[in-house]
Amino acid sequence: MKIYYEDSMPYAAEFFADLGEAVVFSHKTIDAETIKDADVLLVRSTTKVNQELLHLATNLKFVGTATAGTDHVDIKYLASRGIPFFSAGGCNAVAVAEYVLSTLFVMADKLDWQVADKTIGIIGAGHVGTALSKHLSALGINYKLCDPPLQDNGDSRTFVSMQEIMQCDVITLHVPWVKDGVYKTENMFDKAQLAQLSDGQVLINACRGEVLNNQAALELFKEGHRFQLVLDVWENEPDINLELMPFTALATAHIAGHTIEGKARGTEMLYLDLCQQLNIQPNKELTDYLPIAAPSDIALESTEPFWQGIRNIVLDVYNIADDDRQFKAQVDGGEQFRYIRKHYPIRREFSAIKVNAGNFVNSKAIYDLGFL
Numbered sequence: 001m002k003i004y005y006e007d008s009m010p011y012a013a014e015f016f017a018d019l020g021e022a023v024v025f026s027h028k029t030i031d032a033e034t035i036k037d038a039d040v041l042l043v044r045s046t047t048k049v050n051q052e053l054l055h056l057a058t059n060l061k062f063v064g065t066a067t068a069g070t071d072h073v074d075i076k077y078l079a080s081r082g083i084p085f086f087s088a089g090g091c092n093a094v095a096v097a098e099y100v101l102s103t104l105f106v107m108a109d110k111l112d113w114q115v116a117d118k119t120i121g122i123i124g125a126g127h128v129g130t131a132l133s134k135h136l137s138a139l140g141i142n143y144k145l146c147d148p149p150l151q152d153n154g155d156s157r158t159f160v161s162m163q164e165i166m167q168c169d170v171i172t173l174h175v176p177w178v179k180d181g182v183y184k185t186e187n188m189f190d191k192a193q194l195a196q197l198s199d200g201q202v203l204i205n206a207c208r209g210e211v212l213n214n215q216a217a218l219e220l221f222k223e224g225h226r227f228q229l230v231l232d233v234w235e236n237e238p239d240i241n242l243e244l245m246p247f248t249a250l251a252t253a254h255i256a257g258h259t260i261e262g263k264a265r266g267t268e269m270l271y272l273d274l275c276q277q278l279n280i281q282p283n284k285e286l287t288d289y290l291p292i293a294a295p296s297d298i299a300l301e302s303t304e305p306f307w308q309g310i311r312n313i314v315l316d317v318y319n320i321a322d323d324d325r326q327f328k329a330q331v332d333g334g335e336q337f338r339y340i341r342k343h344y345p346i347r348r349e350f351s352a353i354k355v356n357a358g359n360f361v362n363s364k365a366i367y368d369l370g371f372l
């Protein structure tokens, strides 16, 4: 069995070696000819999976993406050929939640406000939105959820309307890219929606670039609007609108989900799916491969005020301001955008970090955030 996997899938060689002949490819060079003998195709979001890529692959019986988003895959085409498709929903939800938490503390420093005083509006209450809401609950930060599909489906949580979300101090987007239909998300933040944001209000997009009209944001900034825009994802990646960059409060190269755990969990999830499809008992797990985190210990002083301690510990593990600085200094076009993503240094999740909370006030919050 021939298993083709994208080179940005951590531990794919280890997970898939025993299941067949595992062959690595790069999204930059993959084409129909390269994978024409594939039985299994495993990708991340950088490989477009469609008829053009798959029309010669007549043996194909499994396609998987080690990502939460599936907009790069023509799922209808796969269904028309009866090829089972798997994705890794939830693999990197914690990574994105931690990215947003870091954003909140960095924006609080920048704008001289307290995270504790703010209300966070979460649009999309799926894996990422839920992980984020748990982190906010752990810290006692107010939040509101907006997710009409879940609300219509009877989800028992409390949801608010888009109008109410627009009143929140920080709004953060965690929806899939949906191009049409009742729950369309493409262009959800168009010029009219963006124009409603007040100066100082923070808008974070860490889902898909096409949910927020980048050109409209640029025009509004040029017209004098001063909402605070934090972008991890961009329209038309990797050929992003560089003119928008200086107007962003924080900007990163679509790396919100790029913790080693988040990426590797995606690989593991596809391994488990493939084992199930092949009726094979899985005999490997992520913990066989994940490196020991460094630093493995952080100590909190018992005298440190609660919010200061939380801020420091969150930013010790991941400080988005560092990524913002490097990204803005380096990116000059599509090739560089790709390069930065590909060479993104390993980031760890809170769950890999041991904390000695000692007599720190409310140490429970630290462990509720996932720290060991």
Ligand SMILES: NC(=O)C1=CN([C@@H]2O[C@H](COP(=O)(O)OP(=O)(O)OC[C@H]3O[C@@H](n4cnc5c(N)ncnc54)[C@H](O)[C@@H]3O)[C@@H](O)[C@H]2O)C=CC1
Residues within 6 Å of the ligand: 068, 069, 070, 089, 090, 092, 093, 096, 123, 124, 125, 126, 127, 128, 129, 146, 147, 148, 149, 150, 174, 175, 176, 177, 178, 182, 183, 184, 185, 206, 207, 208, 232, 233, 254, 255, 256, 257, 258
């Ligand atoms: N920047 C990054 O590195 C990452 C980006 N993502 C993106 O974030 C998206 C969300 O990820 P997950 O939470 O794992 O997906 P998910 O599928 O678990 O949750 C998405 C939620 O959005 C809701 N939704 C759909 N249409 C909506 C609408 N019109 N208004 C409000 N809510 C709506 C759905 O009902 C669902 O609950 C992914 O589809 C992906 O595109 C995900 C992980 C990492």
Ligand SMILES: O=C(O)C(=O)[C@H](O)COP(=O)(O)O
Residues within 6 Å of the ligand: 008, 044, 045, 046, 066, 067, 068, 069, 070, 092, 254, 256, 257, 258
């Ligand atoms: O899971 C998703 O959806 C994402 O956006 C991924 O974090 C994107 O990572 P790559 O597929 O581009 O490595």
